[in-house]
Amino acid sequence: xxxxxxxxxxxxxxxxxxxxxxxxxxxxxxxxxxxxxxxxxxxxxxxxxxxxxxxxxxxxxxxxxxxxxxxxxxxxxxxxxxxxxxxxxxxxxxxxxxxxxxxxxxxxxxxxxxxxxxxxxxxxxxxxxxxxxxxxxxxxxxxxxxxxxxxxxxxxxxxxxxxxxxxxxxxxxxxxxxxxxxxxxxxxxxxxxxxxxxxxxxxxxxxxxxxxxxxxxxxxxxxxxxxxxxxxxxxxxxxxxxxxxxxxxxxxxxxxxxxxxxxxxxxxxxxxxxxxxxxxxxxxxxxxxxxxxxxxxxxxxxxxxxxxxxxxxxxxxxxxxxxxxxxxxxxxxxxxxxxxxxxxxxxxxxxxxxxxxxxxxxxxxxxxxxxxxxxxxxxxxxxxxxxxxxxxxxxxxxxxxxxxxxxxxxxxxxxxxxxxxxxxxxxxxxxxxxxxxxxxxxxxxxxxxxxxxxxxxxxxxx
Ligand code: SAH
Ligand code: SF4
Ligand code: F3S
Numbered sequence: 001x002x003x004x005x006x007x008x009x010x011x012x013x014x015x016x017x018x019x020x021x022x023x024x025x026x027x028x029x030x031x032x033x034x035x036x037x038x039x040x041x042x043x044x045x046x047x048x049x050x051x052x053x054x055x056x057x058x059x060x061x062x063x064x065x066x067x068x069x070x071x072x073x074x075x076x077x078x079x080x081x082x083x084x085x086x087x088x089x090x091x092x093x094x095x096x097x098x099x100x101x102x103x104x105x106x107x108x109x110x111x112x113x114x115x116x117x118x119x120x121x122x123x124x125x126x127x128x129x130x131x132x133x134x135x136x137x138x139x140x141x142x143x144x145x146x147x148x149x150x151x152x153x154x155x156x157x158x159x160x161x162x163x164x165x166x167x168x169x170x171x172x173x174x175x176x177x178x179x180x181x182x183x184x185x186x187x188x189x190x191x192x193x194x195x196x197x198x199x200x201x202x203x204x205x206x207x208x209x210x211x212x213x214x215x216x217x218x219x220x221x222x223x224x225x226x227x228x229x230x231x232x233x234x235x236x237x238x239x240x241x242x243x244x245x246x247x248x249x250x251x252x253x254x255x256x257x258x259x260x261x262x263x264x265x266x267x268x269x270x271x272x273x274x275x276x277x278x279x280x281x282x283x284x285x286x287x288x289x290x291x292x293x294x295x296x297x298x299x300x301x302x303x304x305x306x307x308x309x310x311x312x313x314x315x316x317x318x319x320x321x322x323x324x325x326x327x328x329x330x331x332x333x334x335x336x337x338x339x340x341x342x343x344x345x346x347x348x349x350x351x352x353x354x355x356x357x358x359x360x361x362x363x364x365x366x367x368x369x370x371x372x373x374x375x376x377x378x379x380x381x382x383x384x385x386x387x388x389x390x391x392x393x394x395x396x397x398x399x400x401x402x403x404x405x406x407x408x409x410x411x412x413x414x415x416x417x418x419x420x421x422x423x424x425x426x427x428x429x430x431x432x433x434x435x436x437x438x439x440x441x442x443x444x445x446x447x448x449x450x451x452x453x454x455x456x457x458x459x460x461x462x
Contacts, residue, residue, distance in 0.1 A: 001073070001115070002030045005039035010047025012231065013167075013196050014078055016147040017101055018045050021077065023137035024107050032139075036064075041073045041114070046080035048162050050333040054080050061092045073114060075099065079166035082124060083336065089120050099123030101152070102168040104133045127153075127169045134177055136184070144192055144384055144414040145229075146185035150178050150215070151197035151204075156234065158261075159272045159340040160304065160332060163198050172203050175210040179218055186224035191414065192382060193225055199234040201242060213241035220251040226416070227382065227398065229253045232299075235260065235275050238283045247291045254292050255400040258283065259299035263318030264311035267304055272339070277318065284322050295325040295399035302359055303332040303352035305343040312355050316362055325370055325399065326427065329359045367426045371401070374421045374429055379403065381419045383411045383437065393433075395419075402428040411437035 004025055008018040021043065022032060033039050042064060046057050057080045064074060075097035076088050082100025089095055096119050097110055103123025110121050132152050140146060154163045155170040182193055195216070197203060203212040210218060220228045228251050233242070235258055246252045258280075262268050265276040287294050300315060319327070331352040334345050347355075381395035381403050388394070392404045393411060405419045415437035423430035 001040035003033050003039050004030050004041040004043060005033050005036040006043040006045060007036075008045040008078075009053075010045070010049065010079065012147065012194070013149060013152075013198065014045055014047055014101075016149060016196055017078070017104065017133070019138050019141055019147065020133060020135050021045070021104060021107065022139040022141070024104070024135060025111070026139060027137040028108055028111050030111075036067065039072065041075065042067070043075045043077055046076060046078040048079040048083050048166055048335070050330060050335070052333075054084055054336075057084075057088075058091055061088075061095065065092070065094060073097075075114075077101070077104075077123075079162065082166045082168075083162060085124050086120070086122060097121045097123070100125055100166065100168070101133070102129045102131075105131060105135075125168050127164070129168060130171050132171055132173050134173055134181075140185075140188075140190075144190070144382060146182075146188075146190040146193050147196055148178055148181050148185070148193060148219075149173075149196045151200060151202060154198045155202075156199060156236070156274070157272060157339070159270065159343075160301065160335065160338055162335045162338060165337045167198060170199070170202060170204075172197075172206060174207045175205045175215050175218065176207065178215060179222065182219045182222045182225065186222050189414075191225060191416075192227040192229070193219060193222075195219065195228070195230040197230075198232065199237060200230045201233040201239070202237045211239075211241065212237075213239065213245040216242070216252055217245050217249050220245075220249040225251055227251060227253050229255065229400070231257045233258050235280050235283055236273070240286050243286045243290050243294070246294060253398045253400065255295045255297070255398070256287055257297045257299075258287075260318060260322075261299060261301050262304065262307070262311065263315035264307070265314075267307050267311045267314075270306055270343075271301075271304060277314065281318075281321065293399070295401070296322055297326040297328075297400070298322070298324050299328045299330070300359060301330050301332050302355040303347035305332070305340060305346050307332075307347055307355075312358075315359065319359070319362055319366060323366055323370055324363065325367065325401065327359070327363050329356050329363070331356055364426045368424070371424045371426065371429060374401075375424055377421050378418055378434065379421065379429075379431075381405065381417050381431075383413055383415050383417060386410055386413065392430075393417075397429075403431055404428060405431040405433055407433035407437075409437070 074095045077099045081098045102125035151172040153168040153170045379397045383395045385394040417433045418435035419431040421431040
């Protein structure tokens, strides 16, 4: 019974939640297995952002049902759990726990009740809690990057989006608690930190000590930290001091992910994004005026109800004006509980498909031009994967670009190598190492130790 298997879907916040859930379970005496057949408890950490996600969960649960005869228990957690609530028990009575992310701090209690034989255990929160899930028991599964959630939930209520309903009220951790975690991460060997939040820059220190930009600077100054990333920034709360602090603190990465969603002010209004095209472009202009070459990326939705050809054209011209280094394009997908569900999903599927294809094709051309400037540049690359079948190592630049390169020795994951760029592709760069790998990659060492143990202790507790 005290063996668990976990499967995770969705965004980086969900992936990191799973690291915290796993750490909590290990601390409660559970053992993790990578084979669901061996598990007494199967957890399914779900996402409901698009595409009838809840139906996929029920489909997956039906597959799980086949295993149920063997006495397994099931927990549905994450965004579909919060969204569907006890309906999950009705449709899948063999599920024992349904818990949204706002309730994970109560996991030890939920597990004790499960062990006592209780069924239908819920951890649901309908935008009530002001508390965040801070735990020192985080099983860090990424070998080179330590994640820290600094702000949970969302109060923006964009017309299309489930997050305010699935993740609850916006609430931030104190900057002291974030910095303590950053220090623990650095001490356990990581040199790269990524700060997370659905709207990371809406961060509001409950102790009133630091602004978001000041917190960025403070994390960037933690001893041993060489790279700090943050996602996702919201244009509404994107202030000029964020650009200034990137310019001032060398460890902050040259990358801002600033989703625009649409280039049309009319569509932005219908989406309830609370900014205009010009407002957005002003923030882009600040970022471009920085001393550093800050890479810009975005999320875009095509086919929002009422989006005309003209509106879509505005999105294409915005792509060209900004010159993003990458975008994530999505077809609008009507979601339960959101205001947009009451609007007619007026854009036919084939038009959505067509617009997405045009968007991606245009973006590919933009990237081809953008990436060309990197030819012959020398970039410090952090190694993320060892050699592939062709002997190429994969890593990332500070701008978050993927770089495949050749190297005499196979550098450790988490080490840094200077790479000269010799070839350009639309979404990656190719090069050759021109320095020996530096930093003995304590992150990789900590990870190897973690993997070697049958029941790993969370890296932070080391
Ligand atoms: N908080 C972030 C984004 C979170 S969700 C922000 O406000 O920018 C990640 C991305 O999923 C969004 O940026 C949006 O592009 C996309 N998305 C969210 N809801 C969607 C929906 N109903 N249909 C299609 N794409 C959606
Ligand atoms: Fe969703 Fe909007 Fe909140 Fe982003 S800001 S999570 S898109 S409601
Ligand atoms: Fe999905 Fe929830 Fe993240 S809906 S994108 S897992 S916040």
